[in-house]
Amino acid sequence: xxxxxxxxxxxxxxxxxxxxxxxxxxxxxxxxxxxxxxxxxxxxxxxxxxxxxxxxxxxxxxxxxxxxxxxxxxxxxxxxxxxxxxxxxxxxxxxxxxxxxxxxxxxxxxxxxxxxxxxxxxxxxxxxxxxxxxxxxxxxxxxxxxxxxxxxxxxxxxxxxxxxxxxxxxxxxxxxxxxxxxxxxxxxxxxxxxxxxxxxxxxxxxxxxxxxxxxxxxxxxxxxxxxxxxxxxxxxxxxxxxxxxxxxxxxxxxxxx
Amino acid sequence: xxxxxxxxxxxxxxxxxxxxxxxxxxxxxxxxxxxxxxxxxxxxxxxxxxxxxxxxxxxxxxxxxxxxxxxxxxxxxxxxxxxxxxxxxxxxxxxxxxxxxxxxxxxxxxxxxxxxxxxxxxxxxxxxxxxxxxxxxxxxxxxxxxxxxxxxxxxxxxxxxxxxxxxxxxxxxxxxxxxxxxxxxxxxxxxxxxxxxxxxxxxxxxxxxxx
Numbered sequence: 364x365x366x367x368x369x370x371x372x373x374x375x376x377x378x379x380x381x382x383x384x385x386x387x388x389x390x391x392x393x394x395x396x397x398x399x400x401x402x403x404x405x406x407x408x409x410x411x412x413x414x415x416x417x418x419x420x421x422x423x424x425x426x427x428x429x430x431x432x433x434x435x436x437x438x439x440x441x442x443x444x445x446x447x448x449x450x451x452x453x454x455x456x457x458x459x460x461x462x463x464x465x466x467x468x469x470x471x472x473x474x475x476x477x478x479x480x481x482x483x484x485x486x487x488x489x490x491x492x493x494x495x496x497x498x499x500x501x502x503x504x505x506x507x508x509x510x511x512x513x514x515x516x517x518x519x520x521x522x523x524x525x526x527x528x529x530x531x532x533x534x535x536x537x538x539x540x541x542x543x544x545x546x547x548x549x550x551x552x553x554x555x556x557x558x559x560x561x562x563x564x565x566x567x568x569x570x571x572x573x574x575x576x577x578x579x580x581x582x583x584x585x586x587x588x589x590x591x592x593x594x595x596x597x598x599x600x601x602x603x604x605x606x607x608x609x610x611x612x613x614x615x616x617x618x619x620x
Numbered sequence: 621x622x623x624x625x626x627x628x629x630x631x632x633x634x635x636x637x638x639x640x641x642x643x644x645x646x647x648x649x650x651x652x653x654x655x656x657x658x659x660x661x662x663x664x665x666x667x668x669x670x671x672x673x674x675x676x677x678x679x680x681x682x683x684x685x686x687x688x689x690x691x692x693x694x695x696x697x698x699x700x701x702x703x704x705x706x707x708x709x710x711x712x713x714x715x716x717x718x719x720x721x722x723x724x725x726x727x728x729x730x731x732x733x734x735x736x737x738x739x740x741x742x743x744x745x746x747x748x749x750x751x752x753x754x755x756x757x758x759x760x761x762x763x764x765x766x767x768x769x770x771x772x773x774x775x776x777x778x779x780x781x782x783x784x785x786x787x788x789x790x791x792x793x794x795x796x797x798x799x800x801x802x803x804x805x806x807x808x809x810x811x812x813x814x815x816x817x818x819x820x821x822x823x824x825x826x827x828x829x830x831x
Contacts, residue, residue, distance in 0.1 A: 365792055366769075368747045406816045408748055409771075434640055439771055439814045459636030461773075462813065483632075484671040484705075486773045530744065561742050583742055612724055620684050 368408040368584035369574055369615055371591040371604065372565055373398060373614040375414040378428060382589055384541035386493070386507060389415065392592050392600045395428065399435050402591075404603040411533075411563075411586055413491075417445025418508040424451060426458070443477065443491055443533075452479050456487070464489040464533055465503070467508040470520070473527040480528025483605035489563070490529035494516055494550055495537040502550060505537050518557050523559045529562045533586070539567030541589050546573055548580040555581025571605060575613050623663040623830045625649040626656070628689070632691040633668030633706065634813065645824055655688035662698050663830040665689070669705030670773075673729070674717030676705055686722060693724050695807050699830060700724070700805045704774060707800065707807025714776050716741040725785050725802040729776035732793060744775040745792045751810065757787030757799050762825050768818040770810035772798070778809065 373395060379396055381389035392398075395412070402410055406513045412432060417424055424445045433440060436459075443464030446452055451473070452463055468475050469490055478495050479488050493505040494517055504517035513520075521532060534554050536547040546567040555562055564582035568574055577585045594601035605613075625642065627635050629651040635724040642649045649666070656662070667689070669676050680686045693700045711721050714729035734743045750769045753761040761768070777796040778786075788799030788805065798809040812819030 365745065365747050367773075403816075433636060436639060437644070437814065437816050437819070439773075439811075456634070457636060459634055461634060461637070482671070486746065487670065532663045560744065561744075567664070584747065596734055618817050 366408075366610065367574075367578045367582070368563075369605065369610055370411050370563065370584055371402055371407055371408045372413060372586040372588045373412040373592075374588060375412060375425070375428070376416050378425060380592075381415070382541055382592055383415065386505075386510070386537050386540050396431055396435065398592070398602055399432055401602045402604060403435055403437060405513070405602075407438055407440065407604050408608065409584070410436055411441045411443070413442075413509070414444025414462065421445075424455060425486040426454060429460060430458045436463055441489055443489070447475070449475065449478050449482075452483075456483060462489050464491045464530075466491040466493070467506070469524055469529075469564070470504075470506060470513060473524060476524055476529050480530065484562075485530030487530050488529045489531045489533050490521065490524040491533040491535065492521060493535045493537050493548075496547075497590040502553070518553075519553070521557060525558070525560060531563060532558060533563045533565060536564075536566035542567055543569035543589050543593075545569060545597050546577045546580075546585075548576055551577055551580040551582050571609065571613050578614065622646075622648050623827060624661050625664045625666065626652045626662050627666045627668060628685065628706075628781035629653045630669075630676065630685065632671050632676055632679065633704070634670065634811075635668055637666055637811075638666060638703070638813040641820060641823060645820055645827070647823075647827060655684055655709060657688075661698075662692065664699045664826065665684075665692060666700060667700065667702045667706035667709060669703070669706060669709060672716060673705065673708060673714040673721075673776075674719045676709055677717065677719040679723065680709065680722070681719070689722055690724065697804050699826075701826060702805075702807035703813070704809060704811060707778075707809055708776060710805055710807050711778070711800075716776055724805045725800055725807065726801065727778050727785060727797075730779050731776050741793045744773055745777075746773045747771070748815075749790050749792065749798075749810070751788040751790050751798050753788040753799065754786065756785075756801055759829060760799055760825055761789060762820055762828075763821045764818070768821070770808075770812065770815040770818055772810045774809055
């Protein structure tokens with residue numbers, strides 16, 4: 364039986380590991396290489412590393428660091444942040460990264476998605492969308508590089524990105540980021556109803572039960588940041604990951620798939 | 621003595637990941653960007669690959685690899701391991717493309733059907749799944765008590781009227797051969813290089829087979 368993937372999503376800022384709250388106030392949580400070693404030992408299903416300032420500040424991806432990550436990861440690694448050209452993508456894949464996640468460049472033009480999918484296959488391209496709820500509960504496509512919302516309907520955008528060759532969708536609930544207040548299940552349901560390709564839900568997870576609920580709502584995989592790096596009411600930094608047996612039990616008992 | 625491991629580099633597939641894991645288990649390896657025509661000793665030839673069947677087969681054909689790989693495997697009896705698309709290329713063909721495969725292991729690849737409805741299968745089959753090894757695959761299983769799990773990413777699965785070449789099976793809507801072997805040629809649909817200790821152990825078992 365295929366297990367649902369549970370993926371730590373690590374945020375990078377200028378070489379340090381940070382955790383944000385609703386996409387703001389990045390708090391330094393430690394050395395990324397050290398964190399990756401710990402996640403490696405814990406045998407995580409997959410790892411996602413997202414550079415939150417590369418696109419915003421027009422920086423190149425931090426190749427030296429990405430190469431170090433790839434050398435340490437004996438599980439699939441997805442990198443996102445600042446990738447705008449095929450040359451950059453080539454360089455990152457060559458280091459041993461399995462997937463790249465694209466957002467900013469894709470909102471401008473889906474050509475890069477098409478090009479990467481043609482060369483490396485759809486499974487190597489994740490289209491990443493950040494979704495923000497409006498005051499009235501509606502949903503808007505958020506542009507993390509410029510901190511504003513886009514006019515295009517996010518579902519239409521996703522359909523176009525999938526047509527262009529994206530093999531997986533990462534959907535990040537902006538208002539849930541770092542809040543540990545549970546995932547946006549309605550959003551997951553809505554996204555899942557549109558997709559035939561795997562959906563990774565990110566944002567709000569605070570417990571194993573939340574992971575189960577997100578999967579029940581239609582996520583193929585569940586990613587989380589704060590849940591895996593903070594511990595206790597005072598948010599002390601402690602890297603954790605559930606045991607395989609716990610995850611197996613979680614999905615066996617509750618998910619009808 | 622370290623074994624001579626060469627990895628076919630046609631610009632497809634995650635060669636760095638394979639090398640990283642081999643290094644972790646104390647084994648050197650080398651990428652080759654063209655067929656080796658002299659008598660250099662090769663203990664294991666690895667054919668990795670991601671992407672589409674015809675694109676990869678086209679690369680093998682135009683780079684002079686196809687005949688060379690077939691010769692190395694059939695005449696020199698060098699151990700040949702295919703990973704993911706690399707395993708598919710070892711067989712006869714795939715629904716995904718029109719080109720003929722290397723035809724070193726009988727079998728064809730068929731697309732998983734994402735048959736609609738609420739319980740529809742997502743394609744590709746992506747994530748961690750278990751492999752149940754049979755007698756043929758017992759050497760791959762060494763060191764494990766239970767069925768080991770590995771990371772999979774693929775949309776096409778192995779089919780053949782006879783189970784003759786199947787060494788291990790996986791269930792994703794259908795039960796299919798995820799590890800296959802024909803003599804010195806074998807393939808894994810999953811990615812040992814991205815499967816923690818399970819993959820490391822499998823690569824160790826592969827190296828134990830080299831003489």
